[in-house]
Amino acid sequence: MQDIKMQLDHSKSAVLLERSKKVLAGGVSSEFRKFNHPHALFYDHAEGVYTYDVDGNKYLDFTLSQGPMIVGHSHPHVLKRVQEYSEKGQLFAGQHILEIELAEKLNKYIPSADLMRFCLDGSTAIQTALRVARAKTGRNKFIRFEGHYHGWLDNVSWGLTLDEEKMGTRENPNSLPWTSGIANNIEQEFIVLPWNDLELVAKIMNENYKDIAAIITEPIMCNSGCILPEEGFLKGLREICTKYNSALIFDEVITGFRTGLGGAQKYFNITPDLSVFAKALASGYPISAIVGKKEWMQLIAEGKVIHAGTMNSACALIAAALGTIEVLEEDGTHKRIFALGHRLMNGLRKVAKETGQNLLVQGLGPMFHSGFANVDSIKDFRGIIAYEQPKSKMFIQGMQQRGVRIIGRGLWYISAVHEEEHIDFAIAMAKETLLELK
Incomplete structure (x- = not known):
């Protein structure tokens, strides 16, 4: 060639x-x-x-x-929103009115968004969701899927390397690190499985449910081939998590606001316990959101699970998100x-x-x-x-x-x-x- x-x-x-x-x-x-x-x-x-x-x-x-x-x-509307609000301030180290307005919009559109917190990117929001799941369930592990990208931090930098000789069988896959420098023994935090195999997920969950705090998934496998879920797969994950009192976490960093204002969970009519939104939320400004059902997010509300960040909800970021959603509402x-x-x-x-x-x-x-x-x-x-x-x-x-x-x-x-x-x-x-x- x-x-x-x-x-x-x-x-x-x-x-x-x-x-x-x-x-x-x-x-x-x-x-x-x-x-x-x-x-x-x-x-x-x-x-x-x-x-x-x-x-x-x-x-x-x-x-x-x-x-x-x-x-x-x-986009002129987004830039206008950012400019006008930035003139009032950039970062207050305290709350401001547009945070409430943005949260109210997400609460209106996203099925699982009873309560939420704003972060700066998908990676930190994902770690917040995992922390909430571990705290509520008292369990330490989570199930994730090969080829799904949940940020670049150590405990999710696995299952992203396509190597047939080293990946093991579908029924007993090996966890392969994505990069050098990952902390030793961190693979004990998770189980990596092939996606779209509900029978295998059910089997592994039945064998390990006492250790599993959550199942985390992209509702559409966007990062690796843009693969849609098989009929009944997401519904099956919802049923499995409900059965074993584990959290179902949707990583909607890509699907959020792109499949609709309610995300893929609205599109597929499957409500997770916790979800993460980023990317299309604010037209390139660094903001993400962890949203979830009240029974899960209450741990953050009560301070039992610590979530923090100096730059969270900076004025320009919130204004950009509101401006973006206002355009998408047309x-x-x-x-x-x-x-x-x-x-x-x-x-x-x-x-x-x-x-x-x-x-x-x-x-x-x-x-x-x-x-x-x-x-x-x-x-x-x-x-x-x-x-x-x-x-x-x-x-x-x-x-x-x-x-x-x-x-x-x-x-x-x-x-x-x-x-x-x-x-x-x-x-x-x-x-x-x-x-x-x-």
Whole structure:
């Protein structure tokens, strides 16, 4: 397979990267920013559905900054909200009125959100949820699933490495660390299982329920292939947790506000005990929320479980979240996002068929995944081995060289400000890229 033809100049980014490497570890502030093509790129500004790099290249953006920009870049209503409220103050080390207004909105829309606390990112909110589950149940372990991403901290940095030889069998999987430097013996905190296998979850839970404080899951396996839950799987998890008095925790960092204002729990009509929301909550401002049923969140309310953070609920962050939700509340917004996602998914499938390429497209619509595989569908993390990773990488590189930006692992996001013309342009560029790959 030949390299994709280079069509864009990235020389200024290359110079900045070398300068950056002298002061930033690896030249970046997050590991996954290294993997743009042909190298880490530096961006200058963004507006609506477009991002612009320092070389003047313009990209139709389907990364949406890894998901947060659900109402597009630099949305005027969000920026106005932030500016007006920031003029009153930035951080009070105390409460302010917009916190209540934001919490009331989440309480209105999210089924499980009786009570909540605001944090800065998904990783810290996830740890808060696990702490609550352990405190209420008096148990120490949690069940999680292969390929699900719950932040980068030690006790959730497992089950993210795809290695058939080391992963063990489905019935008796091995826990593989994601990175060096993880604390010794921390794997005793959890059990990692394949996703979408309700029978196996029930078996393991029955054998270990006295130790299991919670089951944590992405309601849609967005981070690894955008895999939907099998019919009855989420309902089954709810029933298992209810039976054994364990917490069902939904990680809605990606699905929250993207599948609807009530999140995936509203979409699938399954109410967890605790949930975490982030990304699309505030248009790129660092805020997350742990929300939950009163009987669980009461431990935080009473101070039996400590949750803290100097920067929590800073004025600009809360204002950005309110501004974002206000845009999403406009009539027909989520219906449009779904429709545009389906249009793009179907268009990609059509041009794949026309070009004789084995491009597999799957997901819900507001977010979906594309990759090359000779199978009809992929149902769990282990199934991802079917993807032809070099070919998928070449496709993403080819799209970027044609001005269409996709997340490196093949994930696409749709925003509230994408239009049909943007979708059709992406489909046309995909056809060109598929022909070139062929």
